[in-house]
Amino acid sequence: MMDIIATVDIGATKTTASLCTREGIIIRVYQKTKLEGPEDTIPRQVKELIDACFIRSGLGTEGLKAVGISTAGPFQKLDGYLHLVSPNICGGMAPERGILPNEWKLVPLERVLSDHYDNIVIQNDAVSGVVAESIFGSGKGLDNLLYATWSTGIGTGALVDGRLIKGKNGNAPHGGHVFLVDGGPRCGCGDDGHLEALSSGTAIARDYGGGASTAEVFGSYHKGDEKAIRIINEASRHFARGLASINNILDTEMIIIGGSVFLNNVDVLLPLVKEEFYRSFPTLSREVQIVPTTLGEHLGDLAALSLVIQNDWIDPWKIKRPWERAPETIVLD
Numbered sequence: 001m002m003d004i005i006a007t008v009d010i011g012a013t014k015t016t017a018s019l020c021t022r023e024g025i026i027i028r029v030y031q032k033t034k035l036e037g038p039e040d041t042i043p044r045q046v047k048e049l050i051d052a053c054f055i056r057s058g059l060g061t062e063g064l065k066a067v068g069i070s071t072a073g074p075f076q077k078l079d080g081y082l083h084l085v086s087p088n089i090c091g092g093m094a095p096e097r098g099i100l101p102n103e104w105k106l107v108p109l110e111r112v113l114s115d116h117y118d119n120i121v122i123q124n125d126a127v128s129g130v131v132a133e134s135i136f137g138s139g140k141g142l143d144n145l146l147y148a149t150w151s152t153g154i155g156t157g158a159l160v161d162g163r164l165i166k167g168k169n170g171n172a173p174h175g176g177h178v179f180l181v182d183g184g185p186r187c188g189c190g191d192d193g194h195l196e197a198l199s200s201g202t203a204i205a206r207d208y209g210g211g212a213s214t215a216e217v218f219g220s221y222h223k224g225d226e227k228a229i230r231i232i233n234e235a236s237r238h239f240a241r242g243l244a245s246i247n248n249i250l251d252t253e254m255i256i257i258g259g260s261v262f263l264n265n266v267d268v269l270l271p272l273v274k275e276e277f278y279r280s281f282p283t284l285s286r287e288v289q290i291v292p293t294t295l296g297e298h299l300g301d302l303a304a305l306s307l308v309i310q311n312d313w314i315d316p317w318k319i320k321r322p323w324e325r326a327p328e329t330i331v332l333d
């Protein structure tokens with residue numbers, strides 16, 4: 001019987017699930033993250049997506065060895081189970097923002113899924129992202145590596161001296177919620193002036209106003225719209241200062257940046273981030289390389305996989321890079 005690993009990447013916007021074997025990715029499905037309903041809606045959706053992968057691929061569930069879940073964080077441990085307490089998923093954390101269609105204060109992710117699966121590993125998406133980058137990506141072989149995702153929210157994960165840092169609830173280093181501005185805009189976590197509240201895709205759309213999406217603000221930027229230029233310059237400046245602060249604490253070798261806001265606009269954002277980052281204390285900043293992820297849309301799958309990958313899969317996956325020949329993603333309603 002073939003060993004199978006299920007991977008799940010839960011974002012604030014979409015959730016992706018796949019089934020992998022030693023040879024590669026067998027099937028990959030994608031659905032908008034369900035943010036309405038009771039607080040166990042997301043774990044039930046995860047189970048449904050994994051079920052859909054098995055049904056559509058014809059593989060038998062008896063081969064399933066592990067489920068790796070990479071998700072927007074942070075987490076809180078209650079009764080021994082990791083619960084999601086994510087500002088971009090749980091609308092009950094800062095209801096005055098009025099952005100999310102639910103009043104969840106937390107999501108019982110591990111408690112619900114542990115009824116269905118024996119071997120689950122759940123990790124913050126930026127923390128699992130740095131693991132994937134260190135195995136499969138540009139960070140291969142580096143002992144000091146920072147991964148930052150710039151998307152609906154902002155997250156960071158780090159290897160320091162060759163070790164993944166996690167902290168007591170798996171939240172280290174939670175870079176999106178470092179304080180940058182006194183009395184700044186309200187963050188989804190309920191505090192004011194955090195990096196995420198200043199630079200995330202959500203913040204860029206909020207600052208532009210008029211119901212424009214983040215992508216539309218970048219469209220206006222390219223047309224020379226002064227307001228869009230100012231907002232994107234400021235968001236980049238804050239993002240770079242956040243990274244510089246985290247680097248000042250961790251003394252990293254390379255910062256790899258991913259996330260949809262960054263990757264869709266890398267030509268605009270990378271130079272702005274570099275310019276501001278290298279302006280900070282040169283002794284600490286000048287040797288740090290800043291690069292975009294090369295794992296593209298598969299970073300989330302690889303992040304989830306890297307949490308539970310079997311040792312004898314690592315070399316074949318590194319050599320064959322099967323994610324580059326993954327089957328076309330099936331979009332579910």
Ligand SMILES: [Zn+2]
Pocket residue numbers: 176177187188189190191194196197
């Ligand atoms: Zn915050």
